[in-house]
Amino acid sequence: xxxxxxxxxxxxxxxxxxxxxxxxxxxxxxxxxxxxxxxxxxxxxxxxxxxxxxxxxxxxxxxxxxxxxxxxxxxxxxxxxxxxxxxxxxxxxxxxxxxxxxxxxxxxxxxxxxxxxxxxxxxxxxxxxxxxxxxxxxxxxxxxxxxxxxxxxxxxxxxxxxxxxxxxxxxxxxxxxxxxxxxxxxxxxxxxxxxxxxxxxxx
Numbered sequence: 001x002x003x004x005x006x007x008x009x010x011x012x013x014x015x016x017x018x019x020x021x022x023x024x025x026x027x028x029x030x031x032x033x034x035x036x037x038x039x040x041x042x043x044x045x046x047x048x049x050x051x052x053x054x055x056x057x058x059x060x061x062x063x064x065x066x067x068x069x070x071x072x073x074x075x076x077x078x079x080x081x082x083x084x085x086x087x088x089x090x091x092x093x094x095x096x097x098x099x100x101x102x103x104x105x106x107x108x109x110x111x112x113x114x115x116x117x118x119x120x121x122x123x124x125x126x127x128x129x130x131x132x133x134x135x136x137x138x139x140x141x142x143x144x145x146x147x148x149x150x151x152x153x154x155x156x157x158x159x160x161x162x163x164x165x166x167x168x169x170x171x172x173x174x175x176x177x178x179x180x181x182x183x184x185x186x187x188x189x190x191x192x193x194x195x196x197x198x199x200x201x202x203x
Contacts, residue, residue: 026064028054030075033068038112042072042120072122080130084137088144097141097148098134098167100190104183107171114175127168135164148198163194 032053036045047068051058065071083106086092086099107114117123139160142148151159170190174181 022064025054025056025060028056029061029065029071032056033071033075034110034113037116037120042068042116042122076126076129077133080133084130084133085140088137088140095145095147095195096187096191097138097145097163097194098190100167100170101183101187103167104171104174104179104186107175108179108183111179127172130171131161131164131168133164134167135160138163147195151198159198163197166190166193 029050032050033045036049036053045068047058047061050056050068050071051061061071065074083099083103086102087094087096092099114123117126139156142151142156142160148156167190170186174186
């Protein structure tokens, strides 16, 4: 889990299907940066530090990224897109609109990285990116679920934006409290809110 947002922080390299070798290189670079962020401040990390940790050449790095910020941003974008669309891509048959349990479980597994993310000052842009991805993912789910079939397209979009914001706020609250509730309990709470809201008439 990494971070970035908005146009100025979007990856500068166009996304394309990667062969296995390129995918391994990108994964190694992303993992190296995440590990380094937990060892020292982001601003103190150099591209060479990342290359040394990942065992990747400088020329390979610059085939994919312009600098370490681009690597950080691209990694976050890719992860959040995958997570926000997971239910749709997996053909999930529940009435859940977002994989809250899975997302929060992952967050609990990477506590050290999350602490480094907040210390780096990049948490805000990462959370903003998450809002955008989950808004699109939730809107997509609302088009797939029979239970949401009566919701007009414009209302789906509004609800998706509202629920994505609520999801990210719930995540921030949970982290601030030391992750004191189970991801499953928060998934249930979130979806109870979602469907109570959908059941309410909208003018």
